[in-house]
Amino acid sequence: MEILVYGAGALGSLVGGLLARAHDVTLVGRDPHMRAIREDGLRIDGEVDAHVRPRALTDGAHRSAALALVTTKAYDTDAAATALATGEYEAVCSLQNGLTEERLVAALDPVVLAGTASYGARFAEPGRVTCTGVGEVVVGALAGGPDPLAGRVGAAFDAAGIETTVAEDMPRRRYEKLAVNAGINGPSALARVSNGATVTGPAGAVAREAAREVARVARAEGVDIDGDTAVAALERVAADTAPNRSSMCEDVAAGRRTEVEAIYGAALDRADRADVAAPTCRTIASLIRAWEADHGIRGS
Numbered sequence: 001m002e003i004l005v006y007g008a009g010a011l012g013s014l015v016g017g018l019l020a021r022a023h024d025v026t027l028v029g030r031d032p033h034m035r036a037i038r039e040d041g042l043r044i045d046g047e048v049d050a051h052v053r054p055r056a057l058t059d060g061a062h063r064s065a066a067l068a069l070v071t072t073k074a075y076d077t078d079a080a081a082t083a084l085a086t087g088e089y090e091a092v093c094s095l096q097n098g099l100t101e102e103r104l105v106a107a108l109d110p111v112v113l114a115g116t117a118s119y120g121a122r123f124a125e126p127g128r129v130t131c132t133g134v135g136e137v138v139v140g141a142l143a144g145g146p147d148p149l150a151g152r153v154g155a156a157f158d159a160a161g162i163e164t165t166v167a168e169d170m171p172r173r174r175y176e177k178l179a180v181n182a183g184i185n186g187p188s189a190l191a192r193v194s195n196g197a198t199v200t201g202p203a204g205a206v207a208r209e210a211a212r213e214v215a216r217v218a219r220a221e222g223v224d225i226d227g228d229t230a231v232a233a234l235e236r237v238a239a240d241t242a243p244n245r246s247s248m249c250e251d252v253a254a255g256r257r258t259e260v261e262a263i264y265g266a267a268l269d270r271a272d273r274a275d276v277a278a279p280t281c282r283t284i285a286s287l288i289r290a291w292e293a294d295h296g297i298r299g300s
């Protein structure tokens, strides 16, 4: 399958590199990473070893492929959609944090699939990414139910050795992932602790309450996920990725913009619309926004 991976950061490079073991893959990212891949290929180390040679471009405009995977930071979704709108794809699938798919749907004609990836990835140096945890990919129709394109995408991932579930309950899974991100990302960034410590340490009550609030928002949106299920998912992911630092913790440590709006902003917009109280998510969002403002890196 011809696959374009838009957003060759750590996760995009890892997933794109794994897919390149079986497919014709084009990565779109930034120099010097793209230049290094063009010169010497992409090396994957850590829990997976591979050396592959995908195409590596700095501009994804006017391309075509069967599948475009969007793996940019959530705040770059609109830019990704603008570039992808100039190309031709049968399906576009997001593997991002936050509820970004609606923005892709608004800007693009092809079918937009929802996806999640639980792989751990760390950017090592230009041309090399480290797999810090072998996970799985889940893809499915954004609105839920069966989808033949999701089936084809799942089969393509499986053929490249990526364990993939084709799910018919993506609405529930998206909110479950949002609950996990709400529980781990903000608390880990604010306390500068690893994922495991967000639930095992003193931040645990905050993390669990944030996840419960997201489940409440989901129910108000008609998506059936109870608080205990959201907390169980949070505890599972925190345990599975215990030594890792969340993407938001890494962003804050590096002085970079965070995905606060795609995670907490999205949850709070929906909470406000449905008149659901989400005080913990609101507090976390305020603190992260304050940190961004103080560092002059607020996007909006």
Ligand code: KPL
Pocket: 097, 180, 181, 184, 185, 195, 237, 241, 244, 245, 246, 247, 248
């Ligand atoms: O998605 C993640 C992130 O870091 O953004 C989690 C699930 C917290 C894994 O680290």
